[in-house]
Amino acid sequence: xxxxxxxxxxxxxxxxxxxxxxxxxxxxxxxxxxxxxxxxxxxxxxxxxxxxxxxxxxxxxxxxxxxxxxxxxxxxxxxxxxxxxxxxxxx
Numbered sequence: 001x002x003x004x005x006x007x008x009x010x011x012x013x014x015x016x017x018x019x020x021x022x023x024x025x026x027x028x029x030x031x032x033x034x035x036x037x038x039x040x041x042x043x044x045x046x047x048x049x050x051x052x053x054x055x056x057x058x059x060x061x062x063x064x065x066x067x068x069x070x071x072x073x074x075x076x077x078x079x080x081x082x083x084x085x086x087x088x089x090x091x
Contacts (some may be wrong), residue, residue, distance in 0.1 A: 049086075056082045 025033070059067070060078045068075055 014067055053082060056086065 013057065022086055060082065061075070063071075065075065068078075073081060
């Protein structure tokens with residue numbers, strides 16, 4: 001990710017005319033940039049988590065009843081089991 005406040009970015013624009021070089025970032029803009037980046041990371045992590053939950057449920061639902069019974073899982077409880085185990089892996 002490009003961070004305009006880093007020295008490498010400032011050095012890259014040092015020889016440019018003032019009209020082209022970006023002005024230094026204010027604290028308010030830095031805070032806004034950080035908020036946007038944090039929100040994007042949070043949304044991405046949530047999307048990955050939802051995808052993994054969906055995949056786990058799909059994989060278990062694809063198994064036959066005998067295999068599920070051998071694992072001690074009832075087909076009716078697959079979703080709740082996956083959501084519980086992925087939220088609390090040690091529980």
